[in-house]
Amino acid sequence: MSDSKYGAREGSVEERSGHSFWGRIGYFFFWRLFYLAILIVFRFRVHGRENLPDGPFIMSGIHRSFIDTPLIGMTTSRRMRFMGKEAMWDNKLMGAFLTAMGGFPVERGTADRTALRAAEDVLALGEPLVMFPEGTRKEGPRLRREELLDGPAFVSARTGIPIVPVGIGGSARAMPLGSSIPRFIKCVAVIGEPIYPPNRGEGRVPRRVISDLTDTLFDELGDLYIEARVLAGDEPAPGD
DSSP, X not given: OOBOTTSOBTTHHHHHHOOOHHHHHHHHHHHHHHHHHHHHHHOOEEEOGGGSOSSOOEEEEOOOSTTHHHHHHTSOSSOOXXXXXXXXXXXXXXXXXXXXXXXXXXXXXXXXXXXXXXXXXXXXXXXOXXXXXXXXXXXXXXXXXXXXXXXXXXXXXXXXXXXXXXXXXXXXXXXXXXXXXXXXXXXXXXXXXXXXXXXXXXXXXXXXXXXXXXXXXXXXXXXXXXXXXXXXXXXXXXXX
C-alpha cells in the first residue's frame, strides 16, 4: 500500500469511513438541521471563521461539556472528523449516521499510536480533524498546562498540518458535567489563528518540537477561552 502526501496509509480510513455520495447528502441535511437547533437553543455564535485554512487542519478546543463536540462541528459547513469507539459502529444504522456526520471508528484499548495513525490517515484525505488536547471533559474556568496532552502537537509535527485553536464559552453552563438535559444558555466559539509546526524533517520528531507546539497551543487556547467566556457572559470583560 503506497504512502500518501502526508505519509499516511492511503485508503485505510477511507475504506472504513469514507464520505460516500449518500454520506455527503446526509451530512448536508443533518448539518443544517443541527445548526438550526443549536442556533435556537444556545444562540450559538462563531467568531474568527476567517482563520480556518482551506485545506486539512487539526481543530483543538477547550472541552468542558458534552455539547462541545457538536458546537465545534457547527463552526464550519465542512465535514469535521471525530474519533469514536469502534463499538459504536456495531449498530449499522448508528454507524452510518456517525460516519455521515464525520465520525470514524478507533478500537478501544489499542495503543495511542493506533489512534494517532488513524488521525494522520484522516488528514491525508484532506479533511479537518477535531482533537481535544485535554483528552476528556474537564472542569474549571481556566486551562491547566499539566492537563494538556501532546496528541494534537504530535500529529501536527508529523504531518506538517496546522493546529487551529478554538475557545468555547457558555457550554459548561449550558450542559455541565453530570447533566443530561441542556439549558438555554448562550454559547460562543472563538477561532484563533492557525499554529503551524516547524518544517517536518525526516525520521523521528524531536520531543522538544512537540512540547513547544503544545506550549503554544496552551497559550493560545487560554486567551481564546477567556474571550469566549466573556462573549458568552460567563465572566465580566477585563476592566469591568
